[in-house]
Amino acid sequence: MTEASDHTDGGDHTDGGDSTDEGNGVELGLALRALRRRADLSQRQLAERSGVPQPTLARIESGRAINPRFRTVERLARAAGGQLAIGTPTVISGITEPTPVPHDDMRDEAGRRYPAHLDVWPVHEPRDWPGAWWAEWYRLPPERYPLPLPPAAYELNRRYRDNRRWGAEVQRTAQVRRVFGNDLPATSWRYVAELPDGKLVGELRAHERSPFLEFGEWHPGMPEREMVLDGVLVDARYRRLGLGRRLVTALIAGMREAGIDDAAATAEGFGIELLLACGFAIEGQRPAALRLGRPGKRCFS
Incomplete structure (x- = not known):
């Protein structure tokens, strides 16, 4: 677990901050980021699968590549598990309801987006930062924190990410x-x-x-x-x-x-x-706690 500005994760941040052009370039970039998140791929991993250079992918996702080649976009979409549909306008399909990256409005200290395929959460206190909980920072007053808190954190271990998303889906659908x-x-x-x-x-x-x-x-x-x-x-x-x-x-x-x-x-x-x-309170008087065990076996309470 780490804060995003300390780990580039294969160049997943957009180059040069958030300067983007308006229009279809931005929409295409957001669609690619959504596909990449669904496939749980970093920019580097998608670049390796598609054969498209990672800097090219970064420019498309940031919206700065206004007119990328059709073949380039097709290779990226297919490598991420999507399909390219020709229409007016041209769109990338493959997601039933295109789900935007939930943390796309968050930026690190350098003004860059966080990796699309990771789950990013804001850090408001030491409890939110995996780098602090084990040292029990939360027991210290803010003026005594040994390090400044990062704006956000995320989990790099895929198994933990999968469990986190599975849990979120259970919470949503149960x-x-x-x-x-x-x-x-x-x-x-x-x-x-x-x-x-x-x-x-x-x-x-x-x-x-x-x-x-x-x-x-x-x-x-x-x-x-x-x-x-x-x-x-x-x-x-x-x-x-x-x-x-x-x-x-x-x-x-x-x-x-x-x-x-x-x-x-x-x-x-x-x-x-x-x-x-849930709002219950402990009563001063309550029933005794009893336990039954096998004959001759000592009971522990």
């Missing part, structure tokens, strides 16, 4: 919904997190109860109904993507709509952090 059915008791609440293909990747179960029936007597301010969170489960591969929080948030919204304001839960480990992030 749906959370409440399950209703005749096999569920009227006081039972069930929510699931599903992918577009119907794969179940998370589940939450809860139930309503009457505090009056539990304690046997009524106290001032005691709610008539409250929710008990039985458990939240997320597939191990899909954890750390916010699905558990979305499930809990959906339950809170549903119970509030039903006129239930109070909820109780017991948790441990990361479950405590999840519920605290």
Whole structure:
């Protein structure tokens, strides 16, 4: 991981900053950058695949090559997995809905674009910069930072990039919904997190109860109904993507709509952090934590 101005990545920055000409040259350059990002190729890698010199590719992407040769553009498009369609105007196709490079409006300290095929994020504090977290810079006041923070950072390891994009796609497409059915008791609440293909990747179960029936007597301010969170489960591969929080948030919204304001839960480990992030608070009095093991086996808590 590194800040872009410290790594040219095969000349992926445009030459001479951002000076570009208006017109189709810029649109062609943006289309090539979008194709290259989809193929996860740096300028150097695309140049090697296509046989087009990297400086030529850089000029086309920056919009400074106003009238590049048709054969040159065709070789670049095909090498990046796209196709060249002839029409009015001439366009590069191959992307169902051409997706611009999301960080194309960001510039490094020299005014250059960041590599199109990488995922770039702004650095606002040391936590955002991989070069600082391991040294725990975030524990220092800004005036004591040993190095100035870069404007942005990105991940060079392709495996990490692929995982990051896969996670972003799951976050974008996963749906959370409440399950209703005749096999569920009227006081039972069930929510699931599903992918577009119907794969179940998370589940939450809860139930309503009457505090009056539990304690046997009524106290001032005691709610008539409250929710008990039985458990939240997320597939191990899909954890750390916010699905558990979305499930809990959906339950809170549903119970509030039903006129239930109070909820109780017991948790441990990361479950405590999840519920605290969703608005729960730790009570002074709570049930004891118990564990059952095999006979003769010592239990650890």
